[in-house]
Amino acid sequence: MTTDRFTAPAHQEELLRRARARAARPAPRPDAGQPGPVPLSHAQRRMWLMDRLGHGDASYSVPFATRLRGPLDVDALSAALTSLVRRHEILRTRYGQRDGEPYQEVLAAPGTIAVRVVAADAAATGDLLVAEARRPFDLSAGTLPRALVVRHAEQDHTVLLTFHHISLDGPSLETVAEELGVLYAAAAGPDTSAGPRLPEPPRYADFARRELRAGDAPSEGLRHWTDRLDGAVPPRLPAPVRAPADAGARPAATHTAPLDPAVPDALRELGRRHRATVFTVALAAAFATLHRCTGQDDLVIGVAGTHRRGTAMRGLVGLCVNTLPLRVDASGDPAFSTLLERVRDAMLDAQRHREVPFDRILEGLGATARGADGTALVRVTADVLGAPTALRLPGTEGEHVEVGLGEAKFDLSFAVLDTDRPAALVQYRRTALDEETATALGAAHAALLTAVADDPALRLSQLPGAAPAPRSGPATHPAEALLRAHPQVSDATVASPAGGPLLAYAVLRATGGPSPAELRAHLRDRLAPDLVPAAVTLLDTLPRDGDGAVDPARLPGMPSLAVPEGPHAEAVRAGFAALLGRTPAPDDDFFALGGHSLVAVQLAERLRRALTLPLTGLDILQARTPRAVTALLDERAARRAAAPAKQAARPVRARAGTVLVTGATGGVGAFVLRELAARGRPVLALARPESAHLVAAEGVDVVEGDLTDLDGLRAAVRRADAVIHAACTFTRPDVDVAAMAAMVDAWSNGPFTFVSSVDAYGHPDGGTVAEESPARDPLSPYGRAKLDCEALLLRAAGTDGRGGASAVRSPLVWGPHDRLRDQLRWGATGLLYQAAHEGRPLVLPRPGARGHDWYGAAWVHAAALARAVVSCLEAPVHGVANAVSGHVAWRDLATDLTGLLGSGSEIRESDEVHPDLDHHWHYRADRLARPLRPQPGEDRRAVLTAMTGAAPQP
Template identity: 80%
Template sequence: MATDHPAAPALQEELLRRARARAARPVRLPEASHQGPAPLSHAQRRMWLMDRLGHGGASYSVPFATRLRGPLDVDALAAALTSLVRRHEILRTRYGQRDGEPYQEVLAAPEAFAVPVVETGAEEASALLVAEARRRFDLSAGSLPRALVLRHGEQDHTVLLTFHHIAIDGPSLETVAQELGELYAAAATLGATPGPQRTQPPQYADFARREHQAADRLDEGLRHWAGLLEGAAPARLPGPVPPPADAGSRPAGTHTAPLDPKVPAALRELGQRHRATVFTVALAAAFAALHRFTGQDDLVIGVAGTHRQGAAMRGLVGLCVNTLPLRVDASGDPSFSTLLERVRDALLDAQRYREVPFDLILERLGAAARGADGTALVRVTADVLGAPTVLELPGTVGEHLDVGVGEAKFDLSFGLVDSDRPAGLVQYRRAALDDEAAAGLGAGYAALLAAVADDPGLRLSQLPGTAPVSPDEPGGHPAEVMLRAHPQVGEAAVVAAPGGPLLAFAVLRETGGPAPADLRAHLRAGLAPDLVPVAVTLLDALPKTADGAADPARLPGIPAAPAPDGPRAEAVRKGFAALLGRTPAPDDDFFALGGHSLTAVQLAERLRRALTLPLTGLDIMQARTPRAVTALLDAREAERAAAPVPSSARPRRARAGTVLVTGATGGVGAFVLRELAAQGRPVLALARPESAHLVAAEGVDVIEGDLADPDGLRKAVAGADAVVHAACTFTRPEVDVAAMEAMVDAWSHGPFVFVSSVDAYGHPDDEPVAEESVSREPLSPYGRAKLDCERMLLRAAGTGGRGGASAVRSPLVWGPHDRLRDQLRWGATGLLYQAAQDGRPLTLPRPGTRGHAWYGAPWVHAAALARAVVSCLDAPVHGVANAVSGHVTWRDLAADLVELLGSASEIRETVEVHPDLDHRWHYQAGRLARPLGAQPGEDRRSVLAAMVRCGPGGVRS
């Protein structure tokens, strides 16, 4: 890495001259691949499915950040990135779906790569990097990498490149870093004479095609893995905590414990004595630590394998990793040396069949590869981490920056940091393991590594680390939990017979234990009368399903429930049969029949089209049986039947003064509809066919469509006399902007009200923030999209017969509605709510931190926002207005949540500022002050209490 820093003024002038020379050179664009769409590799398929199921979040973002000290030529960096994306087609690939099957398609290379530069202090960089890394990719539009440069000073920058994991893995990142350095140097070099032509790299789509063609040669490997993993079960981590309300966000924690610098060398020497690598030794230590932590002997840990073999794949950028599930027997209290040999043999055996995709293994195993909640077999992984990859650019000194996106792919991961600062670490999902238990495990893993480095002859029982003390696993009927807690009961199940009484079943730990009457008396002493089973039956063994749960169908005395019938049940049976190859019994498990994530998506789409009822792939994976899927569809049909007949099912009538409302099925839209109905205004509501019944009411016509349908949007706008645009994708800003463009294009008369966001202000300098203040960088992608939509709307207002326009910027929207309750599942309120719900400490920024006297957020009651929005139909503001009901400090909000939830959480203050809590602005809201005036029940405490207790559809539960 270069360390010289040439004289800054002369160099900056020279770099400027080079940039101008580059700008004058014509750009030649290579064509997109002529081979057409390619199938997805198995590894890509998994990423695509997680994205479709809504589980991707930021888990599969790959941020690559480097702090660069020295002069940085941003134009040269942009040119290098442009060349890189041209060279590697996978970096400009989109992912679509045809006939239920995903495919990848190479897009034309961009003419130039955008590299935004944001001026910011180093202390604010972390929050900006995290926010950028957490921005969601739209795989259907393409996974083009994103670049961001933070400028801290004249010769001090941070460069962040963010990729989606579907397009890159660890070795690919090393290739990208090396080529970027070389391309940057070439771009910054004077003279028009081109250098030697770079060898064309292999392309990932060709690898995916070869893998697809070789699928029929995997039978032997599949048989091997199925036999090896038969009867294996996911690791049971002790001390589970309740999952957060947004289980898809998978918030992660990491605990790192430093090691003596001599430990890695000792571990390497230990491996040599046993014909093993240091990776194998660290993996054996992970098995030992997991054994000590869980008390289990039969363990499965996943490790990353690779498909990169031979010179033909050298320089390939793409996702070539594969999970290998290693099953190791830790029974008999072996020495660590003996365990190491078992792990070595298991790893060598796995390498023989490393080409078998993990997803195919799961499909072959079916329900046996999943827990009762559908979680896949591998919940724990292990790896050895070397020195991180750094972007090395000529004339600069680079330092790696870790950008944590706050999410974890697995419940628990062990890591040995093998660098000049060695350490043992664990990363974990907080929904699977609490912080205290994880801290003990991290320290124990590091101590175990040090202990076996010193004495590998120690038996597992002599190694550091023990399982945390925890109560019996929670869950199930209260009587079942109480029976399992009985010291003489090994297993228990409580079942409500269809149309019959509550029955309990128990397996005693040994003969001569309590009689059934004694166990029932035990339950009567601790439970309310309606929770006590009418009988307790003792069994020699509890019959179980393939996933290890109690099987009600085989419990004595439980009458068989009749098979569901009717058109929905028949559609479900046919759907299962068509996609899984056989007609299922009512209680057959989806996974046991060979189902997997893609099949779940396909089945949901098939049933949604056939029955016009809302259904997702996640619904299928959670319901799992034809009986349960049918019951779910029956419930949704009942909801639709109870609603008024959607006007989309009957001819629409033209009505003067009709207001089009987008987002009518959302929380804000529901309150806007309510306000319009109270004023007697005719409404045209935009909704998908399966959701039309949710908005049908007297005075409301329904038109089918959504934000991704520009033609439908134009038709809807053309049929209305006024527009209230309250819909938003939240995660796909490009769709939001395209939708606004289509609506403005069709807008020809009447007023237009756009529900925008205070995020459009970015990070303003003024305090408080006046309405229509200038927006300041950095803006989030969501905020930038809102600002772009506002500008598009306000430019068109008053032209071509159009009426006035109003952009109503709202903050967090609170209200007693199920969709608004999502505020408790993400962002700042979600962070605090979930911590209070779990009884974890609520850590808040102390006032005065970073020079800001106040930390908190503005909020608005949904009813007040609706009044403000509807008022703009009669009196447009012809610009931007804020809609704010009040401001609340994080401490006050935390105290409210703790009290309302009855939580034992402690509220702490610190000088650290979590990115989600880094908000300190007040917003003025004078233009709409009259309609925003609070009405009874719209104070902060009342609405927050209603949201905490709110059930589906806004009904209090």
């Protein structure tokens, strides 16, 4: 029987579907293990903390993509993936917190795991894969893998499976690929009744329990590591001369240099002669390159250790890795073969004590081992990579597809690609190394590998590569140089008041840049302690004298450092004392007092509840001292105090005609509130406790909550007579859809207006998009979530007493508001604005490129959008309406920006189309044309002038 579902008869397809459903049901397990929550393993705990500290981004997504040529049965793939998740409980585990401690809990097996299919040319697949892989996971809801199939032709597909790193590691991925092949063959075969023959897999929860019973960290092993690493410091990499402007959007880059095919075998032979593996030889080469790059003899490089031992853990899917910090002495100009023996001995020593969790090692070492994110001791790692894993499905040929997320977990990583096309790889954070230095480093590493493969007796001084030459030009303080190199800083200086500490001052390029704490953390992670300023102060401009030099006398100073006083200081001292066991001095370091990542999370949550001010665990790790944490809280309290005072709580019963507004603290929400106030409508505004003061005003009641508080959302909807839902997470589609479902469930009367997006159209056919045109793939995760939310709303409208519903799709929203000015930092407008701001060429798609006569974007003024949204309360559109103020061609926008900024940037046209500029649609806006009519000050030139802060043009 054929497996091509496009040609199989309908009745055979139905029989196959039923058989697959039976085969996918899991057989009863003889021993279900201990039910209920289980503590996290050490590796899971580290991953969970990264998520809690605000690092829950694409850094820890594991995309697994394969190009498959041949007939692909998508239903069989769905059945195989469902069976895989049922077999391995770790793939359907959620992560919660109880009394400050995390736990893991296995969720019920899913009935089926859907496989999303979109059609796209192979050339356009890269952006789709990256967008899908970048979608974050919500660990508290579970880590079910996601599946996407991109269909290029009937027998040509790219399959992407996305996992979270907390669920698996490298060996796990090989198990996943192997088992999916077996499960797919069983699901796609003519006889699916017997099911595949796979052994019962080990349970990760049992591994975590065994690890817990063995003890957190044997005292002897911990003592060994603290003695071994006492006094170690992270390597000081060459500071970037000029970090790229888009380093925040693409924080990592990779330099690849091919190696002669004979080099890996020569390295293996070298290892054999010295009783070392090829990995150890490659690691020694990384130490040699790092020594040549930094000029340091005492070096630390991190390597991945594994807890997998014996046949009992064969087939285990889960995270079983631990970072081992290897410290090696490269002094005395040894021969490379001598350095190899030192590295081999250090590696064997580390393996004997590999059970000690890396976090516990850092806690034992104290503050000197820490950087801003708690892992600064290991800035550099090394590895050997084999052929990448790919799916092998019957009837198809599979080829691994690299999904470049542009993320890096460390500042610098060396790797040797040991395949039929060997290469030396250097991955680096673009804020830690500049491209010129990294390119030279990658070439030097490849040359060094080739040299030692040919002659391992060469001394380190004879090997390729050398410490970078001192930078020419006037001497500047290293902190000032680093600040000036920061992509979001336009100007900076460092000064030292008489009798006072070292101080730094910075001017940001645009609104919404890094905070003073984030900039100080950036410096502390890259400089020796005595070079780190005591504080970073943000200024609108640096005061300068007549010659253009910075005038120190006009810089705000800090002549003395008094002990902080007041309620914030008292709360911080009490929090430090309660969680760390001792009352701190103002400048005691959090880590030196015994703090670690989990304590940072707990301290932030304690202070946030006590003071109702925004604070995260990452804030604690960046500030580190009670003085700095207090200053951060004072700054946020002052910002809140500058806003209108919050009104006293009103009775629970809302006033007649009350409109619930979500997203009221955002740019769109702020204009909606103004429009409702102008019409005299009472408002119930949803806001987090720390942000409530931003929306409190006459006629506005505040209800505390956010989109993750589903019970609070339902309660708020029940209190209102109408709803305007303007909030979204932008990066959490699952949260957006769950929030809409909860609100619709509670909606029982009055109209409901949802601020949606033209992203819900996807990539329409043709150049003009009418309202309610069907969606066309590919859709971004954000656009698909908007479409799903619209469907939930419009299905419920008019039922069970509910009023009419309106889904108002908006494009880019412009307006004079801090949150809207961020449009100038992201996407297409950000691409053009930043280039114009820095005087770089603006390269635009030429009309006619790729068959499209026009390239540009639709936009809407926030005030016009607010008028349109509020008008839907009185006259719902009972469907979808577009809210568009106008359309602007990229050339016109580029001309506006260069003129407003006084930029000398050249505007060029090209047949190449940048992905961010690949927009060529005009959107009709007929249903809301009346409220969208522009009012004075809402023309494009006026709003751009306000957003850029440029002087008004005559």
